[in-house]
Amino acid sequence: MSIDLEALYIDLHRHPELSFQETRTAGVIARELTALGLEFVEGLGRTGIATVIRSGDGPVVWLRADMDALPVEELTGLPYASTVHGVDPAGHDVPVMHACGHDMHVTALLGALERLQETQGEWSGTVVAVFQPAEEHGAGSQAMIADGVLDRFPRPDIVLGQHLTPLPAGTIGVRPGTQMAASDGLTVTLLGRGGHGSRPHSTIDPVVMAAATVMRLQTVVSREVDPRGVAVVTVGSIHAGLKNNIIPAEAKLELSLRYPDDDARADVMTRVERVIRAEAAASGAEREPVIQIDHTLPPTINDPAATARLTAAFDTAFGTGTVVDPGMFTGSEDVSWFAREAGVPLVFWFWGGLDPQVYADAVARGTVNEDIPTNHSAYFAPILHPTIERGVDALVVAAREFLG
Numbered sequence: 001m002s003i004d005l006e007a008l009y010i011d012l013h014r015h016p017e018l019s020f021q022e023t024r025t026a027g028v029i030a031r032e033l034t035a036l037g038l039e040f041v042e043g044l045g046r047t048g049i050a051t052v053i054r055s056g057d058g059p060v061v062w063l064r065a066d067m068d069a070l071p072v073e074e075l076t077g078l079p080y081a082s083t084v085h086g087v088d089p090a091g092h093d094v095p096v097m098h099a100c101g102h103d104m105h106v107t108a109l110l111g112a113l114e115r116l117q118e119t120q121g122e123w124s125g126t127v128v129a130v131f132q133p134a135e136e137h138g139a140g141s142q143a144m145i146a147d148g149v150l151d152r153f154p155r156p157d158i159v160l161g162q163h164l165t166p167l168p169a170g171t172i173g174v175r176p177g178t179q180m181a182a183s184d185g186l187t188v189t190l191l192g193r194g195g196h197g198s199r200p201h202s203t204i205d206p207v208v209m210a211a212a213t214v215m216r217l218q219t220v221v222s223r224e225v226d227p228r229g230v231a232v233v234t235v236g237s238i239h240a241g242l243k244n245n246i247i248p249a250e251a252k253l254e255l256s257l258r259y260p261d262d263d264a265r266a267d268v269m270t271r272v273e274r275v276i277r278a279e280a281a282a283s284g285a286e287r288e289p290v291i292q293i294d295h296t297l298p299p300t301i302n303d304p305a306a307t308a309r310l311t312a313a314f315d316t317a318f319g320t321g322t323v324v325d326p327g328m329f330t331g332s333e334d335v336s337w338f339a340r341e342a343g344v345p346l347v348f349w350f351w352g353g354l355d356p357q358v359y360a361d362a363v364a365r366g367t368v369n370e371d372i373p374t375n376h377s378a379y380f381a382p383i384l385h386p387t388i389e390r391g392v393d394a395l396v397v398a399a400r401e402f403l404g
Contacts, residue, residue: 058125
């Protein structure tokens, strides 16, 4: 059998699914694993799948791909663009798109498994492939761990993973140490006193309170974090009120916080909480705001020795200069929970999916930020080739480097 990876990717792209709803995607993966003759377990962490390829004694290498999509309306204009809608956790009907490349992650891992199975006589050890749900919620890896994936499959000696990014196709980006930031997702409920829009003096307006809070939060990074440090405070959503002449009783803010380490996390969290509570007090709020942490993700930290070893393997396989240091990404990932819980090294790298000439032209014009769609953009659209091939090859090279 030879998987038609282009057709597989297009099918996955056309049919994205939200976090913990990846039932069709899991079915496609199960179909391909069955065709490869591999045994697998479904339903791990609700919708995850894991499979094993054994080839004698040797190290256990885990390869991970995430598979969920985002509530984004696709605007790429591709002939295989998603027109799918789904229902988000709040019950809202939303458009759904693979705007972060998880469809490419699944495609590359299935292609790598086929290659590794075909070359079993050339390596020894065990490969465990993990297809993880709900990375976008920061909850999928922990759900699989809670479901016993580390006990039901051979425990890893190393965890490997990769992520598509807007670098030129063929390029690999990896660095030792902190590769991606830690993050927290917060829901903040500001509690006021509702009333008639014509009588604001009889109310405590949570909309004004929310507006003041959002503006003051912008000073946490710009005025309170050392400029040599890294931190992000983003207010991603505001929800308050239902009608123009009703002052509501509460307002909700959803925040995304990013930092490189635990010390920075403690500092930023303290300052953010101080601002929220102080603005509520300044507005005369009679009740304290409710600050809820929805998820916490640790920093994605690449083991230095394993990263150096893998970088050398990539240079040998793809040519010197293929690997670049992309710097620390302020985005966050939950892949590291697998390595942390198992107490083993992690190497997580990026691979490019952009037309190299398009990227070079944008660099020459100084318009990368304007002209190059990033992950989570409605216009995010990797070129199919050589993105698919490099994704497969990178996983195979990485796995073979750490197998016997």
